[in-house]
Amino acid sequence: MTAKFERPDGRKIEEMRPVEAKVGVVPNADGSAMYKSGKTIAIAAVYGPKKMHPQHQQNPSKGTLRCDYSMISFSVSDRIRPGRNRRAMEISEITKWALEPVLLLDKYPNQVIDVFINIIQADAGTRCAGINAAAMALAHAGIPMKDMVSSVSIGKLDKTLVVDLTKEEEDYHEGEGPTDIPISMTHAGKVTHMQLDGKIGVKQLQEAVDMGKAACEKIYEIQKKALKDTIDMEEKK
Amino acid sequence: MDRKVVIPGEIIAEGEDLLPGEHTQKTDGKIVSLRYGLAEEQNSLIKVIPLSGVYSPRRGNVVIGKIENLTNNGWIVDIGSADSAFLSLMEVPRYVNKDAMEEVFKIDELLIAKIWSIGKRGIDLSIKSRGYGKIEDGIVFEVNPNKVPRIIGKEGSMIKLIKDETGCEIDVGQNGYVWITGPTTDVELFAKKAITFVTEKSFIHGLTDEVTKWFGKNAPRGVPPNNELGDKK
Numbered sequence: 001m002t003a004k005f006e007r008p009d010g011r012k013i014e015e016m017r018p019v020e021a022k023v024g025v026v027p028n029a030d031g032s033a034m035y036k037s038g039k040t041i042a043i044a045a046v047y048g049p050k051k052m053h054p055q056h057q058q059n060p061s062k063g064t065l066r067c068d069y070s071m072i073s074f075s076v077s078d079r080i081r082p083g084r085n086r087r088a089m090e091i092s093e094i095t096k097w098a099l100e101p102v103l104l105l106d107k108y109p110n111q112v113i114d115v116f117i118n119i120i121q122a123d124a125g126t127r128c129a130g131i132n133a134a135a136m137a138l139a140h141a142g143i144p145m146k147d148m149v150s151s152v153s154i155g156k157l158d159k160t161l162v163v164d165l166t167k168e169e170e171d172y173h174e175g176e177g178p179t180d181i182p183i184s185m186t187h188a189g190k191v192t193h194m195q196l197d198g199k200i201g202v203k204q205l206q207e208a209v210d211m212g213k214a215a216c217e218k219i220y221e222i223q224k225k226a227l228k229d230t231i232d233m234e235e236k237k
Numbered sequence: 238m239d240r241k242v243v244i245p246g247e248i249i250a251e252g253e254d255l256l257p258g259e260h261t262q263k264t265d266g267k268i269v270s271l272r273y274g275l276a277e278e279q280n281s282l283i284k285v286i287p288l289s290g291v292y293s294p295r296r297g298n299v300v301i302g303k304i305e306n307l308t309n310n311g312w313i314v315d316i317g318s319a320d321s322a323f324l325s326l327m328e329v330p331r332y333v334n335k336d337a338m339e340e341v342f343k344i345d346e347l348l349i350a351k352i353w354s355i356g357k358r359g360i361d362l363s364i365k366s367r368g369y370g371k372i373e374d375g376i377v378f379e380v381n382p383n384k385v386p387r388i389i390g391k392e393g394s395m396i397k398l399i400k401d402e403t404g405c406e407i408d409v410g411q412n413g414y415v416w417i418t419g420p421t422t423d424v425e426l427f428a429k430k431a432i433t434f435v436t437e438k439s440f441i442h443g444l445t446d447e448v449t450k451w452f453g454k455n456a457p458r459g460v461p462p463n464n465e466l467g468d469k470k
Contacts, residue, residue, distance in 0.1 A: 030291055049291060051319050102246070104271065111319045139245050139273040142290020142383075144260065146271065147246030187246050227273060228242045231288070231440065 005160040008168050016152070016164040016215055021132070021226035023140045031141025033226070035133035038166060039123035044133035046141040048113040063108030067096040069130055071119040091127045092117075098131050098151065098184040098193035104144040113143060124167040125153045131184050131193070136223050140230075149192055150219035151184035154208040156200055161208055163215050181205070183212035187220050240277050240286075243270040249283055258284030292382040292412040294318045294360055298352045299369075301377060301410035302362070304342045309335060312342050314350070314362060317382070317412040322360035324350065330365070347372040349408055349416060368408075375406075375418030376425050380436050382413030387439040388432055394445055395435060402452045403428040430455070 005013060017038030026032035029045035036042075052058040069091040073082045095117065103113075115137065117130040128151040135149040155165035158175030165180060172178045179198025185191045191209070200208065243249055249261065249268045257263040260272040261283055270276060274287040294300070294316065302314035302322060311325040326333055329341055342348065348371050353363035364370050380388065388409050389396050400407055405419035405428040415432055419425040434451055441447055 031289060049319050051321075108319070140289060142272055142274070142287050144271045145245035146262075146269075148244060224244050224247070227244045231242045 005157065005162070007162060009166065011162075013160060013162045014211060014214065016218065017166070019219065019222050021136065021222050023136055023226050023230045029137070029141070031137045031139070031143070033133045033136035033140060035129050035136065037125060037129050037132075037164065039121055040125050040129045041120040042117060042126065042129035042133040043120060044115060044117045044130065044137040046113065046115050046134075046137045046143070048141075049108040049111040049143070050114075052110055052112040057112075058110040060109050061106070063105035063110075064112045065096055065100050065103060065105065065115065066112055067092045067099070067115045067117065067134065069095055069117045069119075069127070071122055071126065075119045075122040091130070094127060094193060094195065095131055095134060099134060099138065099149055101190075101192045102135075102145045102147045102149055102186055103138070104146065107144060113138070113141075122167075124165050124170045125182070127151070128153050128182050128184070132219060132223065136226060139227055147186040147188055147190075148220055148223055149184055149186055150216040150223060151182065151193070152212050152215040152219060153180055153182040154212050154215075155180055156198065156204065156208070161204065161211055163211055181208050181212075183209060183216070185213065185216050187217075189213055240275040242274075243276045243285060244273050245271055249276045249285075250278070254281055256282045258282045260285040260287060288383055289381070290383065292316070292318050294320075294322070294352055294355060294412070296352055296355055298411035299349065299408075300352060300362075300412040301347060301349050301372070301408070301414035301416055302412070304344050304346050304348070306344065307338055307342075312338070314348070316360070316362075316410075317379075317414070318360070320360060322350075322352070322362045324348075324362040324364065328362070328364050342371065347377055347416075349410065372416055375416055376422070376429065377414055377416045378429060380413050380415055380432065382411065384436040384439050385409055385411055385413060387444065388415070388435050390445060395448065398445060398448060398452075399428060399431050399435075403431065407432075427455075 020036040022034045025034045026045040031046040034043050070088050071080055073079050115134050117134055119126045131151040153165055155162050156179035157172045170178055179200050182195050184193035247270050249270055251267050253266050255268055257268050262269050262271055268283045270285050272285050272287050274285045276285050300316045302316040304312050305315045305321055306313040311323055314322045314324050316322045333341055350362040350364045350369050354361045403424055405417050408416040417425045417428045
């Protein structure tokens with residue numbers, strides 16, 4: 001596109017932050033996972049399928065997925081009030097929409113699968129980290145799924161598209177300013193969730209989706225490795 | 238055949254002549270896993286053995302449950318699955334006064350039973366055959382229900398080994414509850430230790446040999462000779 005764009009941390013435009021993933025971090029849960037991207041750390045725990053309570057929320061035709069996203073009070077430098085707020089409720093719902101299409105919930109009528117996501121440390125891209133952790137935790141909990149879900153945020157800083165924004169980049173204030181596009185997709189390349197905060201042209205949006213696809217492919221490999229490695233570790237014990 | 242770890246959505250194998258088994262799906266000639274577990278091929282049938290997840294009841298399973306509630310025609314039993322099971326009053330072989338149902342099973346008491354049927358109405362239990370009924374002595378503890386086949390072993394080889402080595406009577410519920418009765422609590426706890434060892438090492442090839450070695454290293458203190466207790470039941 002335009003002249004060479006320089007990112008504050010010296011990454012290339014399509015380069016993600018260093019990623020770490022681990023499965024089985026919460027022994028009490030039926031399934032759990034940790035996903036770390038740069039300074040952003042998310043932990044997800046899955047409980048269930050179990051009987052839905054309260055009873056009036058039971059769905060006799062298929063199971064329910066319940067997601068709960070929350071940021072821990074010390075996850076950002078200005079302490080945030082713990083508990084539900086507008087943003088957390090939105091992201092909880094978004095996470096549910098991103099994951100529900102791959103789950104085979106018709107096997108669990110009147111039952112519920114609870115997903116709890118906690119952000120231990122936040123440096124932008126927390127919803128994506130949360131979705132990645134939750135997808136691994138769901139697989140780890142033995143929930144039947146058609147595919148895995150990987151999520152990444154694509155940003156447009158001035159006129160350049162970049163992958164996996166940090167907080168510093170999100171606050172970029174030159175030219176056209178920052179645009180944040182979190183995208184979640186399955187390994188097969190089907191988009192399950194996409195948001196857009198800012199402005200972008202149709203042509204460039206298509207470009208952003210393609211960049212997201214390439215990044216999700218990398219994340220999928222990391223998720224896959226994390227899930228497979230826990231078995232090998234147990235074998236060596 | 239060699240087993241390999243698969244994750245949901247992963248293509249296990251390709252080929253028109255292959256058949257999708259449990260927890261797999263066939264799309265465009267590809268066998269795709271639907272669950273996280275170990276993939277295995279048997280006579281061109283590919284299935285996935287789950288490694289995690291809550292217990293899903295099946296007809297014919299032997300389970301250990303806890304009385305959750307009393308109704309006017311039976312008992313509600315918690316068997317560790319999402320839905321509770323039901324034990325009918327008719328299953329008790331003698332006459333029971335409906336006002337004195339607690340004489341048979343009280344709330345929080347444990348029992349071993351067989352899943353007799355699973356329908357839309359729920360799960361029905363049976364205690365009519367021999368070996369089923371109330372658990373009155375010994376210890377009961379929980380393991381991962383997906384490891385139950387490992388504890389039992391091929392044709393019961395593993396469980397037999399542990400029974401012989403410890404002199405305990407052991408019943409394993411498919412829902413992941415294990416009931417041990419032995420001469421002393423120490424021996425029962427030793428048997429529990431052996432079973433925990435099996436669940437932790439469940440991925441090793443030749444696990445039975447490994448367990449035999451383990452018994453060699455961890456000789457129980459004060460266990461009477463095997464034969465005296467072998468045929469307790």
